[in-house]
Amino acid sequence: MAAVDAAKVLPKLKSEVATLSQISENEKSGFINLVTRYLSGEAQQVDWSKIQTPTDKVVVPYDSLAPVPEDAAQTKKLLDKLVVLKLNGGLGTTMGCTGPKSVIEVRNGLTFLDLIVIQIETLNAKYGCSVPLLLMNSFNTHDDTAKIIEKYAKSNIEIHTFNQSQYPRLVKEDFTPLPCKGNTGKDAWYPPGHGDVFSSLKNSGKLDALLSKGKEYVFVANSDNLGAVVDLKILSHLIANKNEYCMEVTPKTLADVKGGTLISYEGRVQLLEIAQVPDEHVNEFKSIEKFKIFNTNNLWINLQAIKRLVEADALKMEIIPNPKEVNGVNVLQLETAAGAAIRFFDNAIGINVPRSRFLPVKATSDLLLVQSDLYTLADGFVTRNLARTNPENPSIELGPEFKKVADFLSRFKTIPSIIELDSLKVTGDVWFGAGVTLKGKVTITAKPGEKLEIPDGSVIAGKNITAPGDI
Template identity: 80%
Template sequence: MADEKLAKLKEAVAGLAQISENEKSGFLSLVARYLSGDEELIEWAKIHTPTDEVVVPYDTLESPPEDIEATKKLLDKLAVLKLNGGLGTTMGCTGPKSVIEVRNGFTFLDLIVIQIESLNKKYGSNVPLLLMNSFNTHEDTLKIVEKYANSSIEIHTFNQSQYPRVVADEFLPWPSKGKTDKDGWYPPGHGDIFPSLMNSGKLDLLLSQGKEYVFIANSDNLGAIVDMKILNHLIHKQNEYCMEVTPKTLADVKGGTLISYEGRVQLLEIAQVPDAHVNEFKSIEKFKIFNTNNLWVNLKAIKRLVEAEALKMEIIPNPKEVDGVKVLQLETAAGAAIRFFDHAIGINVPRSRFLPVKATSDLQLVQSDLYTLVDGFVTRNSARTNPSNPSIELGPEFKKVGCFLGRFKSIPSIVELESLKVSGDVWFGSGIVLKGKVTITAKPGVKLEIPDGAVIENKDINGPEDL
């Protein structure tokens, strides 16, 4: 049955003129693996907590010499790659998420460019920036990148693969059934970065420039900056792959974690966990760390493994319904590749290296006085004594960036805030200070305005009379 399905699919895929031969073969090998059902199931009893040799504590890394020439030597072996395939749709934006303004009028992409420019300027190095787009973000990104035409850094863009969505009941590519617009296709997850880097020619270009490592991170993670201690460690220890992990809080219980499994380090995702063990997986006692998706990978090792077709990461089936049609898309994650590389390690980094902006509540954190901006780097305010950030829950009225910005005359001071919960039609004046635990609830149909200069500490506000 599986063979018949695959044969029919192969025939249909051969006729798809919109994608390359590389994309066709990559897609078909993913489907063949999916249909064969040879996914290895994790045996729970074989899971071990990694030792400090495998997940290295950040504070045990040696600082590289402060010497400018030595630092330049290290940096000249590095390229930075940002995953730029995501749209800002969950935050109500139409283009690539990386062009949302984060702070002082700068977008994610502006900050990334400024950071690398200041590094290159300081050390006389030539660290290039690569952006991996999807077909969703490619055209917009090309236009956006034009504004850096006079920048001193080399910027390269390339596209990750474009695979056809499969119509679930017939198991045929949707584009061959007449769905020829963008909705007929999907980008197959960031695990696709390795073949795409190779197929685009960018991998060989970097190797020809003497680059040895690529630092990969999500473009919306403001904490993912070049770290000389990590780079120095990897070059000296010859680690082919490094995943930055950080201590788990209750907000991160679904994040993948590193385990030792049959003598190798491996990423364990919630989807792989047997139902009976899901609560154990989510506990922060046994699995104390999670994957930040900041990855450092040796370029020669990528080439070797892609050429050998050895990167068979776990397949993530993602069923969707689009325009009333049930479709299937098969994806992979870059972190899952860790088990195929030699001398792969995790580094348990400070939480400051994980500052993703996934929702407007995260935007409120990074736009507030909790952070300052220096040379494109977002730095936490030392006046905050609590190591963890306040938890912020904003109602649906704040979900879209435009609405969020419109409801704040200025972002409140939150250095002493523990938690904030806002629901209903709430509007904030300027110069407001929030401390402790604050809940603000507007009654249905009532507009609640928090006046300029209000100081609210450990209070539940349900109307003007509570202010």
């Protein structure tokens, strides 16, 4: 960071940010605060020798949690303390969609958001409680979401939306806010990561409103994680043990080697991200031997504690610099992650949950898994089919022809049966008929310039297919 002289940059930046009429005073001060911390070069790396593996007291095994009493009145009392908050700021652009990612259809014509609403409706109806749903939007998703949620007006849940902060992108060369360079479009701004959830809850007035209704805990999760459903055992444990913060972690597989992990560090539990790892220890960080768990980004947090820490300006999460290019200009976005806040809360823990609580849909290969017979759907809950004996999901690699949701859907007449599939790799111009079954390790490769159609009803078991004759 030596290239930028903070003493010169900051006064100029403050006066430029003051002229931005598109954002609130809270956003201006939050942004200046973030840049000031970044320029001060706060140490991001950890002292490797001080890292300790957390004990079962710090990362509690899920199986050790007490069962929830079957008394419906007690369960209602528990649930009436809860708020569900879904991070809804992301667009579906990587999957070729416009608008919020949460409105991509997942199963039976239902979107992520439909499933979330159905789950909470089911809970509220079953226990006579009133768990509200909060959606944290970004300026990218706010308008669309406002229209979309009109269809839930008659449901038995309160749905609230609020926006996370809107910050100006910084021109890397001279640390000028991009909007001050004459770019007044949407791409001059960015939402500063989900670590912003705490201050945005407070600034929007939602935090005080929830506390005044007797709410105590918020369950925060990504809207695209189909496994992130309300879990009474976790909620009950946190209330009984007065844990201010809980991060759900789950055992790492080779697909998750870059995910953040929990460590004990100087007497507190802390999130360790790959960006903080000294170069010479990166391979050790990625190994499954030493760091066996990773962060699912399912977080349970005490609302009173959020209020205390935000008001004291005590949540100084590690800053994640995210370089981008906008119309040929190199810009910088400074972001934070909600999981990194764990070290500021008292009596914070991790809970090592089953893998079923982590079912994110980041690409069409994930969509194939959740739309297939590998999962069943009931009351908004997507559950693993018991007919699958292998605890691991099949690994699926689809070529670029399948990247966009519309293309993906057009290339399958129906989603194949994959109960007995170990792995699937598809390359080239491949089209699937109806009622196809895939088993074992399957590779399907269309030769360049050729279209390869898999006929209706085909059963392909442990084969490498490059031509119709191979089927």
